[in-house]
Amino acid sequence: MTSYDYVVVGAGSAGAVVAARLTEDPSVTVLLLEAGPVDDADEISIPAAFANLFKTRWDWGYSTVAQKQLGGRRAYWPRMKALGGCSSMNAMIYIRGNRVDYDTWRDAHGATGWGYADVLPYFMRAEGNTRLGGPYHGQHGPVRVEDRTFTHPLTQAWVESAVASGLKATDDFNGESQEGAGLYQVTCRKGRRWSVVDAYLRPALDRPNLTVLTDALVTRVVIEGGRAVGVAYRAAGAEQVARVEREVVLSGGAVNSPQLLMLSGVGPAAHLREHGIDVVADVPGVGANLHDHPALPLVWATKDASDLAQASTLGNLLRWKATGTGPLSSNVGEAGAFFASRDGLPAPDLQAHVAPSAFYDNGMHEPKVRSITIAPTLVSVASRGSIRLRSADPAWHPEIDAAYYDDQSDLDAMIAGTQRLLETVRSGPLARHLKDLWLPSTRRAVPTETELVAHARALTQTLFHPVGTCAMGDSEAAVVDPELRVRGVEGLRVADASVMPVVPRGNTNAPTIMVGEKAADLLRGRVLPPARVAATA
Numbered sequence: 001m002t003s004y005d006y007v008v009v010g011a012g013s014a015g016a017v018v019a020a021r022l023t024e025d026p027s028v029t030v031l032l033l034e035a036g037p038v039d040d041a042d043e044i045s046i047p048a049a050f051a052n053l054f055k056t057r058w059d060w061g062y063s064t065v066a067q068k069q070l071g072g073r074r075a076y077w078p079r080m081k082a083l084g085g086c087s088s089m090n091a092m093i094y095i096r097g098n099r100v101d102y103d104t105w106r107d108a109h110g111a112t113g114w115g116y117a118d119v120l121p122y123f124m125r126a127e128g129n130t131r132l133g134g135p136y137h138g139q140h141g142p143v144r145v146e147d148r149t150f151t152h153p154l155t156q157a158w159v160e161s162a163v164a165s166g167l168k169a170t171d172d173f174n175g176e177s178q179e180g181a182g183l184y185q186v187t188c189r190k191g192r193r194w195s196v197v198d199a200y201l202r203p204a205l206d207r208p209n210l211t212v213l214t215d216a217l218v219t220r221v222v223i224e225g226g227r228a229v230g231v232a233y234r235a236a237g238a239e240q241v242a243r244v245e246r247e248v249v250l251s252g253g254a255v256n257s258p259q260l261l262m263l264s265g266v267g268p269a270a271h272l273r274e275h276g277i278d279v280v281a282d283v284p285g286v287g288a289n290l291h292d293h294p295a296l297p298l299v300w301a302t303k304d305a306s307d308l309a310q311a312s313t314l315g316n317l318l319r320w321k322a323t324g325t326g327p328l329s330s331n332v333g334e335a336g337a338f339f340a341s342r343d344g345l346p347a348p349d350l351q352a353h354v355a356p357s358a359f360y361d362n363g364m365h366e367p368k369v370r371s372i373t374i375a376p377t378l379v380s381v382a383s384r385g386s387i388r389l390r391s392a393d394p395a396w397h398p399e400i401d402a403a404y405y406d407d408q409s410d411l412d413a414m415i416a417g418t419q420r421l422l423e424t425v426r427s428g429p430l431a432r433h434l435k436d437l438w439l440p441s442t443r444r445a446v447p448t449e450t451e452l453v454a455h456a457r458a459l460t461q462t463l464f465h466p467v468g469t470c471a472m473g474d475s476e477a478a479v480v481d482p483e484l485r486v487r488g489v490e491g492l493r494v495a496d497a498s499v500m501p502v503v504p505r506g507n508t509n510a511p512t513i514m515v516g517e518k519a520a521d522l523l524r525g526r527v528l529p530p531a532r533v534a535a536t537a
Contacts, residue, residue, distance in 0.1 A: 012085020097504025110474030192325025281488025
């Protein structure tokens with residue numbers, strides 16, 4: 001039994017940040033526990049290879065329960081199990097979300113101190129952008145953000161076609177305005193993935209006040225007299241306990257953090273008793289409010305063009321290793337757009353992801369033809385699901401119900417977004433490279449609404465952005481307060497995507513890093529002053 005000032009559970013996009021920032025003070029000791037191994041696979045570093053990590057030893061390999069609106073299908077949820085968490089497995093797209101998202105956290109959910117002006121300084125402190133600067137971007141932070149060293153010609157052709165179809169052109173989705181079509185910036189450094197391990201953790205590993213343990217599965221938070229005093233974990237075949245002098249911080253993500261709270265007796269009391277778990281704190285919101293960004297791949301067969309599937313050659317691997325350039329430095333989802341499904345919305349509710357290859361069913365199928373994929377993604381989600389225990393055994397996966405399209409408005413918006421993206425390819429430079437629409441398979445050049453609904457039920461997949469299961473706020477439904485403290489337990493906080501009461505409009509890695517940055521300051525008893533920018537982002 002060993003004691004530390006802080007124990008951080010989970011070395012992912014928030015946990016690694018918290019541990020690194022806290023140990024900047026040499027008087028503070030931190031134990032960082034990670035259930036997975038060290039991030040030493042080549043597929044982690046090669047941007048185009050991230051899908052090769054799915055359903056391997058690097059993946060938690062979650063699946064949802066049967067989804068009613070998806071024809072009873074279970075949706076596969078890849079989640080990285082290694083240092084860096086999903087920042088070691090994601091498509092590296094750097095998107096912060098919309099100003100409306102954070103102001104909604106503050107105004108509608110009571111997350112005081114988390115409005116856009118409050119969080120922008122934390123985004124900027126984290127960011128090291130190689131092209132963009134103030135007042136919206138940082139250039140000296142640890143998270144390297146750059147323009148890709150490779151963009152496929154089909155991707156560039158789609159951007160030009162999308163603009164010709166009426167979408168606004170943009171070269172910055174994170175600036176004054178989010179709307180428009182353009183190329184995504186990525187969290188890479190000279191064509192190689194730049195995870196939170198690279199940005200925060202490896203520079204801190206030599207600090208004597210930081211201890212990092214991998215292959216250590218935390219089984220419960222030790223709570224005595226209403227206070228978190230440590231954690232129990234399994235490592236090297238034995239159960240061990242680490243004590244804390246100050247606080248425990250859970251950073252396991254939207255699946256693992258609520259699961260661990262419930263295993264520790266914090267959650268809906270009746271549900272805990274069903275599994276024989278003693279109730280420490282009856283917090284009904286634990287595991288509730290689950291939502292995710294659903295994506296719907298549209299795939300066209302192409303002509304007179306290559307695609308990324310042809311890029312997996314020895315020559316391209318050698319080129320990438322030597323120079324960090326070439327097709328393997330592609331993040332696959334190279335471009336996209338933000339737009340609204342209908343008039344009158346306060347912000348875009350749809351995002352596009354464009355990949356110059358066939359990427360559907362989480363990329364689990366070998367491409368049969370040269371292709372391009374354009375995926376509408378719903379980023380303002382009304383449906384809500386849940387995380388629930390299936391067993392009191394920490395090794396069991398929890399029950400995950402994403403509730404995709406349970407609210408009809410979500411399906412309506414997705415169909416509208418699909419129809420709008422079909423319009424972007426009917427003219428412009430991309431049109432001459434399209435042979436036919438491969439998915440959905442239809443003989444019509446323009447699928448009917450009925451065909452699109454059937455396609456949505458058959459092929460909607462996760463965009464890997466679950467949030468909300470330990471939501472912050474000031475209501476009885478909240479799990480943590482605006483300082484991320486768990487209701488009913490002292491000395492215990494949550495810092496990861498699970499605390500987001502509403503999912504941001506866009507990819508969630510950068511917002512999760514921001515949560516880690518701000519959490520570290522809350523633990524240190526200080527916050528950055530709000531930004532003074534008038535923005536519509």
